[in-house]
Amino acid sequence: MAHHLEASRNSCALHGALQLFEAIDGVVPVIHSTSGCGVQHYLGVTRLSGGNDTFGSPPVSSSNIKQKHVVFGGGSRLREQLKNTVKVVQGDLYAIVTGCSTEMVGDDIPAMAKEGRDQEWPVIYTNTPGFGGDVHHGYHLAVKALIEQLPDIVKSQEKIPSGLINIWGIIPNQDPFWRGNLQEVGRLLEGIGLVPNLLLGSGQNVASWQRVPGALLNLVISPWGEFPARLLEERYATPSITFEGVPVGTAASILLRRLTEQLELDPIRTEAFITREELRLNQQFARLVDTYYRAGFQREFALVGESAQVIGIGEFLVKSFGLLPRTLVITDNPSESIREALDSRLTTILPGYHTDVLFSEDKSEIADVVRAGEPGIILGSSLEHCLALELGVPFLALSFPLFDRIVLERAYAGYRGAAVLLEDLGSAMIAGSKYINEAS
Amino acid sequence: MSPLRAKAPRSREKRLDTLGAWFGPVSIASKEFASDEIAQRIRTFAQSSNDDLLYALRILSGIRNSVTIIHGPRGCAAAGLYHTATGSNTRWVVTNLDERDTIMGADGKLRKSILALYYRYHPSVVFIVGNPVIAINNDDIQSVVEELHEELELPIVPVYVTGFSSQNAVSGYDTALHSLLKYLSGNNASTKKNETINLLSVAEHPLDRKEALNLLALIGLELNIIPDDSTIELFRSAVAAKASIPLCPDASEYLGLILQEKYGVPLIKVSRPVGVKGTGRWLKSIAAFLGKESVTEELHTRKAAETARQLGDFSLKGIKVYISLSSANAFSVLELVEELGGEVNGLTITHLDRLHIPYLDELTTRSPSLQIHVSDGQAFEEVSILRKLSPDLYLGDSTHLGQVARLGIPVISLESFALVGYSGVVRLVRCIKTALANGSYELSLAKVSSPYHEAWFRRSHNWHIKREVK
Ligand code: SF4
Numbered sequence: 032m033a034h035h036l037e038a039s040r041n042s043c044a045l046h047g048a049l050q051l052f053e054a055i056d057g058v059v060p061v062i063h064s065t066s067g068c069g070v071q072h073y074l075g076v077t078r079l080s081g082g083n084d085t086f087g088s089p090p091v092s093s094s095n096i097k098q099k100h101v102v103f104g105g106g107s108r109l110r111e112q113l114k115n116t117v118k119v120v121q122g123d124l125y126a127i128v129t130g131c132s133t134e135m136v137g138d139d140i141p142a143m144a145k146e147g148r149d150q151e152w153p154v155i156y157t158n159t160p161g162f163g164g165d166v167h168h169g170y171h172l173a174v175k176a177l178i179e180q181l182p183d184i185v186k187s188q189e190k191i192p193s194g195l196i197n198i199w200g201i202i203p204n205q206d207p208f209w210r211g212n213l214q215e216v217g218r219l220l221e222g223i224g225l226v227p228n229l230l231l232g233s234g235q236n237v238a239s240w241q242r243v244p245g246a247l248l249n250l251v252i253s254p255w256g257e258f259p260a261r262l263l264e265e266r267y268a269t270p271s272i273t274f275e276g277v278p279v280g281t282a283a284s285i286l287l288r289r290l291t292e293q294l295e296l297d298p299i300r301t302e303a304f305i306t307r308e309e310l311r312l313n314q315q316f317a318r319l320v321d322t323y324y325r326a327g328f329q330r331e332f333a334l335v336g337e338s339a340q341v342i343g344i345g346e347f348l349v350k351s352f353g354l355l356p357r358t359l360v361i362t363d364n365p366s367e368s369i370r371e372a373l374d375s376r377l378t379t380i381l382p383g384y385h386t387d388v389l390f391s392e393d394k395s396e397i398a399d400v401v402r403a404g405e406p407g408i409i410l411g412s413s414l415e416h417c418l419a420l421e422l423g424v425p426f427l428a429l430s431f432p433l434f435d436r437i438v439l440e441r442a443y444a445g446y447r448g449a450a451v452l453l454e455d456l457g458s459a460m461i462a463g464s465k466y467i468n469e470a471s
Numbered sequence: 472m473s474p475l476r477a478k479a480p481r482s483r484e485k486r487l488d489t490l491g492a493w494f495g496p497v498s499i500a501s502k503e504f505a506s507d508e509i510a511q512r513i514r515t516f517a518q519s520s521n522d523d524l525l526y527a528l529r530i531l532s533g534i535r536n537s538v539t540i541i542h543g544p545r546g547c548a549a550a551g552l553y554h555t556a557t558g559s560n561t562r563w564v565v566t567n568l569d570e571r572d573t574i575m576g577a578d579g580k581l582r583k584s585i586l587a588l589y590y591r592y593h594p595s596v597v598f599i600v601g602n603p604v605i606a607i608n609n610d611d612i613q614s615v616v617e618e619l620h621e622e623l624e625l626p627i628v629p630v631y632v633t634g635f636s637s638q639n640a641v642s643g644y645d646t647a648l649h650s651l652l653k654y655l656s657g658n659n660a661s662t663k664k665n666e667t668i669n670l671l672s673v674a675e676h677p678l679d680r681k682e683a684l685n686l687l688a689l690i691g692l693e694l695n696i697i698p699d700d701s702t703i704e705l706f707r708s709a710v711a712a713k714a715s716i717p718l719c720p721d722a723s724e725y726l727g728l729i730l731q732e733k734y735g736v737p738l739i740k741v742s743r744p745v746g747v748k749g750t751g752r753w754l755k756s757i758a759a760f761l762g763k764e765s766v767t768e769e770l771h772t773r774k775a776a777e778t779a780r781q782l783g784d785f786s787l788k789g790i791k792v793y794i795s796l797s798s799a800n801a802f803s804v805l806e807l808v809e810e811l812g813g814e815v816n817g818l819t820i821t822h823l824d825r826l827h828i829p830y831l832d833e834l835t836t837r838s839p840s841l842q843i844h845v846s847d848g849q850a851f852e853e854v855s856i857l858r859k860l861s862p863d864l865y866l867g868d869s870t871h872l873g874q875v876a877r878l879g880i881p882v883i884s885l886e887s888f889a890l891v892g893y894s895g896v897v898r899l900v901r902c903i904k905t906a907l908a909n910g911s912y913e914l915s916l917a918k919v920s921s922p923y924h925e926a927w928f929r930r931s932h933n934w935h936i937k938r939e940v941k
Pocket residue numbers: 043044045046064067068071129130131132159160161162544545546547548603604
């Protein structure tokens with residue numbers, strides 16, 4: 032039985048599905064639920080992800096069911112709403128998503144979607160009641176709907192470029208840096224001669240999703256990407272590579288070498304790319320050296336975020352930047368088996384040093400553990416800001432919810448992202464030390 | 472029978488014939504509301520909009536030393552995270568009901584949560600908030616509330632919002648306030664009145680409260696402010712106050728009504744203290760009640776002159792303004808825009824009901840053809856209207872300001888904007904000057920294409936608004 036949660040940061044499945052659909056150009060979600068579900072998504076998710084409002088998207092098409100639909104069923108209301116959405120809102124694909132109320136009432140969503148398709152409307156559906164799971168579950172359901180239903184709706188004659196790689200596991204807004212991170216991962220792949228299929232963000236559209244079956248490989252960069260990769264392996268026998276986390280800094284080199292080996296790419300080209308990128312990053316490290324020692328950057332840190340962020344950012348700070356991982360908190364509720372793997376990987380991330388690893392999405396539980404670790408800096412969501420103030424330590428907001436900074440193109444992934452992370456982290460440390468000096 | 476006997480009050484549409492969808496000239500609205508029979512309207516295409524749950528949460532976020540438990544599935548607490556981000560007094564908790572709970576019921580889970588939170592935080596009150604899942608299942612919150620209330624000697628207040636039983640989100644204010652009064656204010660009218668006046672402040676900006684408080688202090692009033700930023704003690708003392716005065720007659724309508732009907736605290740009926748005239752009228756109405764006319768008159772004359780000096784030769788002459796706000800607020804801002812010399816060429820208001828008849832009648836005598844659009848969150852209609860009217864300035868608090876700005880119209884967000892009192896006028900004018908001085912951002916935005924089909928813009932604005940067939 033699930034426990035109650037204080038200030039949960041993982042919202043519900045409906046909201047996760049909306050995150051995904053709204054991040055694809057031309058996809059128009061149609062909510063079949065009570066009117067507030069869409070507003071909850073806008074207020075409690077989109078708005079809290081650092082300037083990530085989908086441009087002009089709120090408010091979204093929604094059937095806004097009332098008492099009589101709860102009593103007599105809401106199917107006809109959905110039929111009407113879908114018909115009019117197609118007439119009013121421009122789109123290449125209409126995606127019905129449901130909420131708790133219509134699922135409890137038992138409306139027949141597949142039948143409604145089929146009616147729409149019989150009219151030649153491009154319609155898919157997914158059942159996403161909030162009681163079924165959180166944002167991550169919603170991401171799974173939406174991806175599944177696209178993978179399974181899209182091929183029957185829009186036929187594509189387009190030629191698939193060779194060397195196409197689908198990227199899975201980054202959930203829009205749940206990773207506030209999703210746009211930039213995807214772009215940087217894409218740049219890395221291009222650097223070794225591959226063609227990235229980012230699938231989400233500007234310029235990514237229904238056609239991008241139509242290319243999914245023709246990809247050479249599925250690249251998984253968070254635990255949440257394993258499910259789509261498995262689906263695609265079953266359907267199309269596409270192989271995959273799992274890299275449990277956003278690759279930050281030299282982790283990118285490991286990823287690129289693995290890809291080169293598995294796909295039998297030109298190793299000389301790969302090494303040349305890696306050398307160039309690492310050289311640049313190393314120069315950035317060198318430029319920071321004076322401040323690093325003078326301002327005492329080396330210290331214990333607490334990091335609160337989703338698995339992929341904690342692995343990517345945590346390992347970079349430990350393995351390349353000399354920081355000590357005091358407390359790592361993973362907030363995205365990974366499955367039991369992934370938890371075990373993460374736990375053993377992260378508790379021993381720095382040999383000879385003990386790291387506390389906690390899996391929680393409860394604000395007060397997280398605060399207790401972070402506080403007990405007495406870190407010298409906190410990296411987390413904006414919810415941890417007051418904790419940093421309480422402890423008098425510097426703070427960098429980088430995970431969801433992110434409501435005190437703006438993120439448009441910024442990335443922490445890859446080589447470039449690593450340098451950006453050092454800029455942000457360094458600035459936080461300097462600002463923090465100044466604050467502490469003035470206060471004392 | 473006590474009006475607080477029921478679990479929740481009747482919805483606004485049942486009490487006040489509230490409409491959430493309507494479009495037409497103000498004269499027709501006035502005529503329709505003069506009749507007995509007002510037909511409910513529904514939309515055949517809709518976009519997401521607020522519900523009673525979201526409005527109830529706004530109120531609870533203001534109660535100090537409280538814990539708010541949304542007894543439902545996790546996503547229904549998303550707005551709580553938003554309130555946490557913007558500064559909230561309450562702690563937000565969700566019981567996180569899963570599929571099994573929706574079948575088996577979850578009062579055990581609720582019980583456990585209340586106990587755990589009570590022992591961790593020792594709040595002075597715990598709120599239990601309903602939602603679609605609990606409402607559809609008809610889960611038994613009440614017996615848990617009663618049991619634990621006895622056991623812990625703690626006020627536990629159930630708020631029976633549903634997300635679907637009212638067409639109008641504003642009913643959620645009533646439901647939350649109904650429960651607050653019912654569980655916190657005692658059962659009887661107070662025999663001993665105190666000297667305070669209740670300032671009814673529902674989901675208002677803190678600076679607005681401060682402005683009202685400062686002004687009323689100048690005429691020597693002692694205030695008891697509920698429900699914003701209040702405590703459970705203030706709800707207890709509210710029933711012994713001399714009178715209540717609202718900051719917004721819409722939002723606090725039910726609160727004022729019950730305080731008057733059940734507890735005998737007279738309600739001063741007056742529109743919002745927005746604009747110089749509006750603020751003066753507000754002050755004078757309370758002064759008249761207390762017999763403090765002369766000091767108030769003097770205060771208003773002084774403040775009005777001071778404001779005029781601060782505004783200098785500013786005028787909105789020749790500027791067409793569109794207003795999109797919650798209803799009573801919109802009518803007050805309309806008066807303010809006209810006071811500044813501007814012309815309002817259209818209004819979008821969240822709902823329309825019998826409370827607004829005086830505004831409708833008054834506007835009908837002056838500008839009968841002024842268009843009124845009733846909508847909460849229906850951006851597609853508003854964008855269509857705005858393309859036709861092409862105002863020079865948009866004042867609104869909707870969540871689709873981005874879609875408006877894309878039309879190239881300068882926008883001022885009033886979502887968290889302190890508008891009340893004399894200082895509100897000066898603040899707004901400063902913002903208007905800024906917005907009108909440089910429209911380059913709107914021009915940049917205008918380069919992105921519209922989310923709607925051109926065909927939609929050729930339809931009448933109210934194409935999707937229909938009379939409800941019962
Ligand atoms: S939890 Fe259910 S009712 Fe609440 S917002 Fe999510 S889908 Fe809607």
